[in-house]
Amino acid sequence: MYAWDKVEPSKDSTLRIIKECVSRGFEVSYLTKHDISIAKGKVVGKVKKLISQETTDAVEFYNTMQFETSLRDFTEFDMVFMRADPPVDTLLLNMLELIEDKVFFVNKISGLRKANNKIYAASFDDGKETIVPQTLITKDIDLIKSFVEENKFDKFIIKPLDGMGGKGVVLFESNNVGNLSAICDFYINHTGYPQPIICQNYIEGAEKGDVRAIVVNGEPIGAIMRIPAEGDHRSNISAGGSAISHELDDYELELCRKIGKQLIDDGIYFCGIDLINYKMVELNVVSPGGIVPHNKVNNNQEIQKQIVDMLLDKYKEFKK
Structure with a gap:
């Protein structure tokens, strides 16, 4: 840690x-x-x-x-x-x-x-936005421009590949992209050698917040709705967002379980899945958080108890 x-x-x-x-x-x-x-x-x-x-x-x-x-x-x-x-x-x-x-x-x-990176989440892109918004990961600025134009995005997101906590996420509107090249060039080349970045279709409703689902052993066991701070498009708690209680509906549960099957196959037993308008926008597989805000908005339900219970069950399978 x-x-x-x-x-x-x-x-x-x-x-x-x-x-x-x-x-x-x-x-x-x-x-x-x-x-x-x-x-x-x-x-x-x-x-x-x-x-x-x-x-x-x-x-x-x-x-x-x-x-x-x-x-x-x-x-x-x-x-x-x-x-x-x-x-x-x-x-x-x-x-x-x-x-x-x-x-x-x-x-x-x-x-x-x-x-451990955002490339994995992008692998769920089927071009139809069944699970994730349309996503491009590239070092090529011209390809980003073509991607936006060909898909007629009204709004889109640019973000670094290794960012966390909402850091570095920039929202663009298609009619105001004057500094797109400068932003992309900075993210791609700021380390001294080219790094790929993410361009992603903006999902309508993102300005209202996102859902962080806590998924253990492929099963969604709790969730919160994260609301952006006023004047900010990022809903991450670390970026100033706040949390309210959220009960996953049937579609969200099914979406998390569908993703969860692949997670289990890959040995990802504890994960945070971020959803906006029934689309998965991010996976946190390295250090998933959300326990404290979840407990706070759900009458101090200590979800860490269920997390440890379920991981101990998985440990018993591992030892067989």
Whole structure:
């Protein structure tokens, strides 16, 4: 995961998962990607074992935490949660993939390699917008212009391939694209070498917000509606959006389950699926959040309990 001092305890989903596991009597340790090594042919980590005080309050749980540091073989652990923020470190995946058949990873390392970016979500594009809006991923600015013109988009989105939390998402209208080339050129070339970016049809209703569905083992188990802050088209909570309760209707449930079948096949057991107007616009497979706002708008229902229950069921299958 990210460093402990980067945790925002009042709203951090990872902390809720940790606290739930501790409350069940599990030994829990954490480490960052910088703490992982290979020694004597084994994948090892300098882990910090959590020693906590008994408390029901998550903020107090965080603030009173103490740690014991040791070097541990990863295969000594039963379950490893991958909770570092994107983009994923490919060297880290290379190291952990050596042991993915020996340890239950949430999510599976080979699955993260396949699905950790927005390219995976774009693979659901059938050109008919059955599951996702029409999507182009490219480094070619002329191709973006042609894509927009040929499909007669009234509005469209440009965003970086490795963005998160709504960062870098730019909304364009077809009759006002004067700075399209400049924006695309910046995103493509800002690192010093060309990077592909995403151009996507704007789904009507996005200005009203999106639905974040929490999907575990291919099954949608809860959702919130995220409402953009005034004057902003992004509904991400981290971008200033707010959350209200949302009950998935039959079509949304079926859509999530359809996507969930592919997720299970790829070893993605815990995922956030973002929906707008019955279209999937994004998948968060690396570090899905939304637990705290979900609990808050659903009368403090602690969805992390159900998440851990379902992942333990999957762990039992893995051990057979």
